[in-house]
Amino acid sequence: MPDEITVAVPPSLSARPLVVGLEGRAGVRLVSAPWQSLAALLRGGECDAALLPSVDYPRIAADVERARTLSAGVRQAPRHFVILPVPAITSRGAVGAMKLVGYAEKDKLRRVLLDPASPTGNALVHIFVQRQLKVRPHFVYPEEVGLKPPRSPDAELVAGDRALAADFPRAAWDTDLGAEWHRMTYLPMVYAMWVARADGDLARLTAVIGEAAAAGLETRESIAARAAEQSQATPEVLRRFLLEQTRYVFGPKEQQGLEVFLDMAADERLVPEGVALVVADRV
Numbered sequence: 001m002p003d004e005i006t007v008a009v010p011p012s013l014s015a016r017p018l019v020v021g022l023e024g025r026a027g028v029r030l031v032s033a034p035w036q037s038l039a040a041l042l043r044g045g046e047c048d049a050a051l052l053p054s055v056d057y058p059r060i061a062a063d064v065e066r067a068r069t070l071s072a073g074v075r076q077a078p079r080h081f082v083i084l085p086v087p088a089i090t091s092r093g094a095v096g097a098m099k100l101v102g103y104a105e106k107d108k109l110r111r112v113l114l115d116p117a118s119p120t121g122n123a124l125v126h127i128f129v130q131r132q133l134k135v136r137p138h139f140v141y142p143e144e145v146g147l148k149p150p151r152s153p154d155a156e157l158v159a160g161d162r163a164l165a166a167d168f169p170r171a172a173w174d175t176d177l178g179a180e181w182h183r184m185t186y187l188p189m190v191y192a193m194w195v196a197r198a199d200g201d202l203a204r205l206t207a208v209i210g211e212a213a214a215a216g217l218e219t220r221e222s223i224a225a226r227a228a229e230q231s232q233a234t235p236e237v238l239r240r241f242l243l244e245q246t247r248y249v250f251g252p253k254e255q256q257g258l259e260v261f262l263d264m265a266a267d268e269r270l271v272p273e274g275v276a277l278v279v280a281d282r283v
Contacts, residue, residue, distance in 0.1 A: 004029050005205060008041045008050035013161065013231075013238070014089050014097060014246055015051055015192070016223050021212030028208060035117055035192075042081070042195060049084065049196035049205050053119040055271060057083065057195055058262055062272035080198050082280045086210040087217070087248040088193035090257075095178030095189070096237070096245045099163045100125055102173045104154035109137040113156035116141055120191045121159045123265045124177045129155075130268065132184060164241055165232035178245070187257035193250055202280045217248055255279065 008031045009019045022028050031047055039056040041047050052060075061081050098121045102109070112129060114122040122139075129135060137154065158166065158174075168174050181189040196205050220242040228235040259277060266273035 005208065006031060006047040008033055008038050008047040010035045010038060010051060013227055017216040017220050017242065017248060018051060018087060018213045019216065020219060021215035025212065036119055048200045049194055049209065051192050052195040053192050054190045054258055054261065055120045055123040055265055058271040058275035061275045081195055082198045082202065082278045084194040084196055084206050084209060085250065085279055085281045086194050086206055087213040088250040088254065089191045090188050090247045090249055090254050091178040091245060092188045092247055093179055093182045094176040094245055096176065096241045097160055097163045098177045099158050099174050100128065100155055100177055101158050101168050101171045102155040103152060103171060106133050107135060109133065109135050109154040111153045112137045112139050113153035114139055114141050115157045115159050118157060118159040121157050121177065123270045124181065125157050126268050126270055127264050128177060128180050132180065161231050161233060164237050185257065185260055187260055188254045190254050190258040190261065206280060213248065
């Protein structure tokens with residue numbers, strides 16, 4: 001039997017169709033960790049591949065080897081981590097599970113509350129607020145708020161089940177960040193993709209993860225039904241989220257959208273600049 005491969009995944013509804021087919025599979029060990037902890041596991045060599053928040057790819061790549069600018073002006077990417085050409089977590093329009101909820105007028109935002117469990121969502125909030133709303137508020141995390149006198153934020157990122165379930169009765173407005181991204185760029189948004197160590201068995205990882213995704217995507221109806229038993233969101237909302245709003249695609253358009261997103265994030269100094277994407281089938 002081939003050596004066991006270790007794969008790190010988040011306990012997230014959006015990830016479930018990509019993960020369920022890996023459970024109980026011979027030769028595969030799953031490690032569950034929050035979104036914000038997956039990069040550290042991959043960087044530390046504790047797994048062979050991880051379903052990584054897209055914003056973390058340039059961060060871990062730059063930690064290993066800073067991208068170099070060649071004399072011709074072409075960026076040379078680090079080779080230590082590669083993206084696998086398998087289904088990713090994406091959207092092309094409204095996504096439902098990632099919203100910016102506002103309690104003050106959009107042009108008067110002074111304090112925006114981020115979510116430590118949503119690395120990609122936090123970067124998307126920065127980009128939307130500063131490029132589309134044209135304001136430069138303080139972006140804070142819950143633990144930072146606790147160090148100051150109690151004060152409600154002017155807006156906050158609401159992600160995951162809470163975004164799917166809530167109607168935000170106290171809010172002055174709310175906006176779907178997937179829809180806003182598509183309105184800004186006319187490109188898909190990539191929230192997370194499979195990233196592996198470049199010295200691993202990339203062919204095997206691609207085959208195993210790709211086969212599991214294909215099987216898991218066929219079970220989205222049942223995943224939504226089971227999720228409804230523990231969620232405040234309605235079964236129809238969960239079904240729409242998994243079967244219509246979330247797109248499990250990583251094709252040329254998604255890669256283009258990812259490049260634009262990471263370039264914008266670099267412009268906002270949220271990620272290192274100059275790190276190009278390396279997809280395994282191009283290695």
